[in-house]
Amino acid sequence: MKRHILFTLSFCSTFINAQQNLVKYVKPIIGTEKMGHTYPGATVPFGAVQLSPETDTISYELNGKYNGDVYNYCAGYKYEDKTIVGFSHTHLSGTGHSDLGDFLIMPTQGKLQLNPGTATDPKSGYRSTFSHANETAEAGYYKVKLDDDNITAEMTATTRVGMHQYTFPKSDQSHIILDLMAGIYNYDQKDIWTYVRVINDTLITGYRQTNGWARTRTVYFAMSFSKPFKEYGLKNYDEKQPYRGFWGKFDQSKNFPEIAGKKIRMYFDFKTEEAEKIKIKFSLSSVSQKNALQNMQAEIKDWDFEKAKNQAQAIWNKELNKITITAPDDIKVNFYTAMYHTFINPTVYTDINGQYKGLDQGIHQADGFTNYSTFSLWDTYRALHPFFNIIQPSRNNDMVKSMLAHYNQSALHMLPIWSHYSNDNWCMSGYHSVSVISDAIIKGVYNGDKNQALEACITTANHRNYEGIGSYIDLGYIPAEKSGISVSNTLEYAYDDWCIAQIAKKLNRTDVYNDFIKRSENWKNNFDKTTGFMRPKLTDGTFKKEFNALSTHGQGFIEGNSWNYSFFVPQDPSQLMTQMGGEKTFTSRLDTLFSMHLPDSFFAETEDITREGIIGGYVHGNEPAHHVAYFYNWTDEPWKTQSQVRKILNMQYKPTPDGLGGNDDCGQMSAWYIFSSLGFYPVAPGSDEYALGSPLVNNAALTLENGKTFSVKAINQSDKNVYVQKMLLNGKPLNSSFIKHADITNGSKLTFYMGAKPKKI
């Protein structure tokens, strides 16, 4: 009891400085069911360690044979599942591709079982049944009872260390299993090499090397136990273990401290008393075992689990308090869980001593910045990085520096496309680093050498061998014969080129500006005025005849159809409107998009999408049309933006495990929610303008790093009163559908007066 009281006091003490307890609104379980691909485990903001349960370790057989559903297990955990395999230390949040799941730990007792067993027969292996009734998922803390062996698992984290606390029953045969073969998306050949040193009876170090979505990836670790293990051992599952010379001199399967191989599972044996807690500190490094140990020693100095948990939650609370809102609890849950999800990726990829592994697989020192990894840029350039430019500018500055470090280490001389763990996996289309860099420069967030940054953008955009760029430069579009996603690439390159032009303009580089502003109009080359749709064009300059604007398959687009992608000109909605035939046609097309009925064939052929992620033909579950609801602001019917945005906010985000209508995509879906619920959105990052919408909150105060507070007030706001009647900026009438970034950073007050009827112009 005394302990409990201390905890309560300690927890309260973290809320001095008038901080609200906002951690209580964070429900990491949101998005773990169906399409969200989030994970419920413990992490701190932007933590290198994301310690979370796996409900299945999915293997993928080559030649197209799956033995599990890889796509569903991108985050390792599915709310629908009944068993937990174990707890691993690295996860991607909300992605549609998968990797990581390193260093899976599972406590068991009774007869030692080193194989995970199956979901249908969990007792056939080390996994255990569990129920959500016995599960707690909070920001920075996760707890679950493992029913099969009556063990309670708890975990929390610092930036580079995961802390486990397992409460065992009395047993002579208690075990901690360290499965070094487990991993997310683990096909046969993914395990490249594993190395472990048992330094003493409470400390081991080592590394795991994989060939996955990140092609060349090594993660070093240190693992410390609160209690000495009695015995330890391993099984090597590699069927092709080669000639070992004189290795037979040792029994390497038991108490042998120098371990290496391709497929290894280890165990550590204990004798436990009833309710005895065994704790583990598990730290990571991209550089070395020594750094992993140093990270551990720096970040968690004792064995006080409650203290670590309280610290993790205090950090979260501090970050969440950067925005305080007035809203109903359900909306607060959605809002702060969204904020939580935006503060997970990118992740810190620097050791406590400033070292990190670069794209060139060499060790680098991050001088004057924190290096970050996991850039899901096709998703996150849209709203996540713009959100950071408001609420995490220091981190976003470092993220831009991380991208430029990547560029400097790239033998291809390219900025990251989709990078994680010292690799680029080249996922999706465009070269959207330039959007993030442009937005950070335009908004005054990037404090490094802007001319060097511009050169990196130009070099990337001129990499002729990359996905059609050569043709794009020569012809102004990518011929359909050369790429299956020729149209989305051309559209996204054009937008990215506009971003480069914005940097050039700011730096007075007229030559570059002229070049890239011209390139930014290349979207017109894929626009068919006859049909009013973006469509693939052949080398001979004619449009490809076979064309279906509804289909997402084989039409030249990635994760979207022409109906959605035809609006992908965020850099110049006015010109798009003109090309489409003027405002009336444009508005009508938008209306149709949000109201049309999609045929069943659409869902059959489209990945990453369920009916829940759709409004009419508008696909919110994927990103390409995320800005489109705001396009009515360019017409004389901005009230339609207001109603559509509120519809999306209400339909696509719910405070339930299945509450996300699509992959959260490293926080992009959540960032959309935050912007839109605050009443504004960055339609074209690289511009300093935000389009206004319809705030979902009654009040919001954004505490900025410069010490100022930007506040939003929505008077008379309700589920029905979604239409803006009038607006004041710092008490003066605002007769525009847009505000500037400077309005935010200056600490303005934005007041919306809401009503139930559209305020027509």
Place this chain on the structure above:
Amino acid sequence: MKRHILFTLSFCSTFINAQQNLVKYVKPIIGTEKMGHTYPGATVPFGAVQLSPETDTISYELNGKYNGDVYNYCAGYKYEDKTIVGFSHTHLSGTGHSDLGDFLIMPTQGKLQLNPGTATDPKSGYRSTFSHANETAEAGYYKVKLDDDNITAEMTATTRVGMHQYTFPKSDQSHIILDLMAGIYNYDQKDIWTYVRVINDTLITGYRQTNGWARTRTVYFAMSFSKPFKEYGLKNYDEKQPYRGFWGKFDQSKNFPEIAGKKIRMYFDFKTEEAEKIKIKFSLSSVSQKNALQNMQAEIKDWDFEKAKNQAQAIWNKELNKITITAPDDIKVNFYTAMYHTFINPTVYTDINGQYKGLDQGIHQADGFTNYSTFSLWDTYRALHPFFNIIQPSRNNDMVKSMLAHYNQSALHMLPIWSHYSNDNWCMSGYHSVSVISDAIIKGVYNGDKNQALEACITTANHRNYEGIGSYIDLGYIPAEKSGISVSNTLEYAYDDWCIAQIAKKLNRTDVYNDFIKRSENWKNNFDKTTGFMRPKLTDGTFKKEFNALSTHGQGFIEGNSWNYSFFVPQDPSQLMTQMGGEKTFTSRLDTLFSMHLPDSFFAETEDITREGIIGGYVHGNEPAHHVAYFYNWTDEPWKTQSQVRKILNMQYKPTPDGLGGNDDCGQMSAWYIFSSLGFYPVAPGSDEYALGSPLVNNAALTLENGKTFSVKAINQSDKNVYVQKMLLNGKPLNSSFIKHADITNGSKLTFYMGAKPKKI
């Protein structure tokens, strides 16, 4: 012509200080035929780079199926072969197990072929026929004409850089192939991972990671071309290449600079004029690509191949001049080639900046010493390291420091057994690091903390889980049930323990001395007085009944039979003599050993041995009896040592490709030759005594690091005059068959008067 004159002058200038041209006596081709397992390529003394031709890249299929003769290709080159596959940068010299062969380079022209082809049909691949008539192998230089494509290959080296010079014919299709799959003893699963960055059109860096005899091994490289390549590309031979996400955005097979995979062969294309030379600098590092590049930049600053060659040969000449001899040319060839072979392993395993990868797979800084790798200690403790204590004491001091660094990095807390490339492969029996450490301490060579060194020896010797040590400590012998090599282990442990006792005595650690001097008598527990043979003993204390003193199979010995191993008490020949029944029996047993006839069954079952490596039943091709010919010195018939030693010198070493009677074993066989031809031998390293034999040289002068010169003079020496009539030490009669180490280091003059008849006592 001008260039040639400059070269001649430059070469001559290296022989100032009255240095003789001794490089001309070095024939690296010796030992490349039959059993020697040496290689003919280019290296500098103790060089990290050993750049040598491979006549086959041998693969080993698992489950015991060979597709080539792995044993014969330990050094990659067999004199008997007609084709060369290419030139690789790492080799073991004289071993009986194999590994390395990293980064195989082959120049070709005409149609590109990326597979090596077969020895019977070399034109089916990139390999080429060659003839010894067009081959030159010198210390630090190798040259061969590749007949198939009319290309002359030349190579030389510095410590960490190999330099290649390829003279091409005129061709639009000249190629340099870099085979990153090739390797010595290359079974299917040996290639763990390969990574390459093409930095520009003359520079690439990367690494190769293998799981071979060294279990966890990574070698980093940098490769620089003297001429820009026009194009480059690769083929990935991994049949199980996994899911690659969006890698299809690039054609990765051609001109793609970020390369990684398991099984990769690369090519670089050139257009060449007639007789155009393309040069390559290829550097290695155990630490990083960056260090490899730094090593290259530090060691070879230009593209002058002749200069590099001359420097390499000047370094060799300086080392060889440490011993000058008067002898017939054939003996000079044997002698200096032996000296060459003793100065190859161990190899420098430190980068130019002092960094190296430790046994713990972490990066370490070698402070105040050069770190060495490749310790074939079961072989080399006998004569190679004792030889170093005379002629390379600074290096041997560093080697001891390297062993202690290994110990400090060992999770097992053990000194190296057989270590190479940050791994221990645990080859052979005993823990002979302690012999090397003891000898270096007793002889005043080791200048580090001697008490720490003693603790490392004690801890190693008390590692109960290691190969029967627990039983050995408890029972005084290893029961035959517990180990297939129980007797040789007990004998070797006993000798090693005597070495530890010698250190303890020197450091006044009486407790340790008493313990280990007692352990050093454990050989008696395997000595069967009834038969006079060492033989395996069972747990119950009785000798195993089935026993064959001639057989090398299943008798409790490794690489030897009881006839040879029964003499393995180098630490106490007098006591062995007593146990065997006195001097007469002892002498008679020695006589029989050197005169007996071995049955055919012996050769059928014994590895590492041919009839050439045998004199009677004495096996010189393996090491366990290397000291035995000197045992007559403990009897009153030392003249039999004199004749047997001369017989071995003449029979087992010849100046021909097949001149070595057994594996050179990293220089142990060669060190035996040098000692014995100088007239003395370290029967028990760890003692400061040398047993005298019969010098093969007429005169020898050993220039020591302390500035003194130890000289040997053999008056009236000839093939027939092999018997010592009298001896003088510094002009005074020497009435002993032994000299002290201090006699050498004090710069004594040892004079033998030789005659045709035994000088009987």
